């Protein structure tokens with residue numbers, strides 16, 4: 001793992017075709033032989049069919065290690081998938097964690113991992129499209145999303161649950177994430193995004209700008225993956 005945090009490095013956006021990403025998905029979906037558990041961060045985790053496998057890339061492992069968990073405080077994880085990051089947050093000392101996902105299978109998968117790791121007293125999971133299932137009064141010390149970073153045009157069909165885990169048509173998901181966060185952050189609460197150099201950073205910056213925010217690079221980690229070097233980014237949004 002190479003941390004390049006602190007260096008002044010030009011932020012690079014690499015294009016990846018939707019077809020390439022769909023092929024990777026197809027690979028993850030063909031799966032009579034797909035295992036029903038995986039090892040990550042030195043722990044065993046349950047994996048349900050139709051949920052973004054947290055070992056498809058190094059993203060979940062890397063980001064789970066990068067997020068500045070509000071120890072003793074509260075975290076909201078949007079798009080919890082298998083629940084690795086939410087459960088890790090509780091194991092790392094968050095007093096309360098709310099995990100949510102638009103994919104019902106991910107909600108069930110996260111519930112299984114909450115039980116598996118005995119953190120049900122401080123982690124709850126909700127089926128929710130973005131912030132919809134939250135109470136208007138729910139506030140968190142940090143909100144985090146390991147986003148579907150692949151930009152595709154608005155109207156691109158999200159034909160399986162896994163498509164919504166990697167594609168964000170028109171970056172509408174990330175727009176709603178940023179626009180709606182303020183209502184659910186405590187004073188001084190932190191808004192975080194986990195993404196990679198395959199994400200469209202210029203587009204993200206422009207979305208933030210429209211919401212009156214700027215995006216800062218908090219940390220970056222490079223990993224050699226199957227066919228290329230991937231760089232993962234932890235970003236933080238601040239009022240301008």
Ligand SMILES: C[S@@+](CC[C@H](N)C(=O)[O-])C[C@H]1O[C@@H](n2cnc3c(N)ncnc32)[C@H](O)[C@@H]1O
Pocket residue numbers: 052053054059060078079080081082083084085100101102103106128129130146147148149161164165166173
């Ligand atoms: C890249 S995956 C990350 C999964 C998991 N957090 C991890 O790190 O392994 C993105 C997740 O966001 C979820 N998602 C996409 N759109 C969403 C929305 N509008 N509301 C809630 N979750 C959403 C997907 O279902 C998927 O589980």
